[in-house]
Amino acid sequence: MNFASDNAVGVAPEILAAIAAANAGGALAYGNDAVTRRVEQRFAELFEHDVAVFLVPTGTAANALAIAHLAPPWGAVLCHSEAHIATDECGAPEFFGGGIKLIGLPGEACKIAPATLEAVLAQGQWGGPHHVSPAVLSLSQATEAGTIYRPAEVRALAEVAHARGLSVHMDGARLANALARLAVSPAEATWKVGVDVLSFGATKGGALAAEAVLFFEPTRAAGMQERRKRAGHLVSKHRFVAAQMEAFLADDLWLRLARHANAMADRLDKGLTAAGYAPAWPVEANEVFVALPQEICERLQQAGASFYPWTSDSLPKGRTPRDDSIMIRLVCSFATAVVDVDRFLATVKCG
Secondary structure (H helix, E strand, O other): OEOOOOOOOOOOHHHHHHHHHHOOOOOOOOOOOHHHHHHHHHHHHHHOOOOEEEEEOOHHHHHHHHHHHHOOOOEEEEEEOOOHHHHOOOOHHHHHOOOOEEEEEOOHHHOOOHHHHHHHHHHOOOOOOOOOEEEEEEEEOOOOOOOOOOHHHHHHHHHHHHHOOOEEEEEEOOHHHHHHHHOOOHHHHOHHHOOOEEEEEOOOOOOOOOEEEEEOOHHHHOOHHHHHHHOOOOOOOOHHHHHHHHHHHHHHHHHHHHHHHHHHHHHHHHHHHHOOOOOOOOOOOOEEEEEEEHHHHHHHHHOOOEOEEOOOOOOOOOOOOOOOEEEEEEEOOOOOOHHHHHHHHHHHHOO
C-alpha cells in the first residue's frame, strides 16, 4: 500500500523496454541523436506549435532552468506560497537565476486567483534601484493540493501577467494527470491560454528520469542550450533520456498511465467519503488529501501503508484537522493496484 509518492514506484514497462532498446549500438552524444530529433518533432505535433525542446533528467532542473531563463537576477517570480518551486526545490530557482526572488501568493486549494495577482502587481513595491521587478508568473498544473487550473483560469491569470510584462511558466510535473481529467488538448491547456514556457514532466508519470522544457516561442530559447550545459544538466548519453520521452508520448501512453492513476485516486476518494472522511479538496488529479484520526493512521501504518503527513494554509474554511486527527497525502500512480486501494479502505473502516 504505497501512497507516499508517484516517485516511489518503478518505471513503466514500455519505457523500460525503450531504454533497453536504446542501448543497442551507438549514437552521437549530447542530444545529437536521431531519437532526440524524433522527440522534438513529436512535441511539435502534440502541442500543434513550433517548440524549442530541452530534455533534462529532473523536474527541479526543468523548473529552475526555465525560470532562470525568463527572469533577470533582479526579477521576481510570483507563485503560490505552497508551490513546489517555493517549498521543495532547495532554492534551485534562486540559485540558477543568480538571486531571483520567489514571492509566494495565497490562494485556496493552492490556486492563485486573478484578483490576488492583480492586487499584488498593483499594490506591491516594484522596480527602481531598491525593489525587484516582477518578471514571471509560475503556475503548477496540477497544484500541490492536487487541484487543477481550468483553461479559462489559466487564460485569466496569463492576461493579467502579460499586461504587466510578465512571462508565464507552468510547472507541469503532473500535467498528464491534469489533461487526463480536463479532456482538453495539450495546446488548449498551455500556449493557447497564454503559457509561454512549460516544464513537461514524465518522471512522476512513469519514466526513470526524463523531463522537458518547452518554449512555445522558440526564439526566446536563445542561450538555453548553454544554460543547460553550464548547469550540469545536459546528459552526455542523451539518447537514454530521449528514449524515455519518446516511449512516454507514443500511442498516448502518458495519458493512459495518468488516467489509471487518477482512477485510483477517485476510488480512494469515493471510499473515504463513504466512510465519513471526505478529502479536504476536490480530487482532480492523482492525489488525495484527507484528515484521519491518529489511531486510524497508526493502524494503516501497522498494516504496511506508506504516506506522508501534510500541512497547508490553503484549506477551505472549517476544514482544519481536529487535534486528534492528522492530514495526510495519498498519491496514486500508474502502478497503483485496485487491491491496494481496497485494502487501504478496508483498514480505515475496520475500527
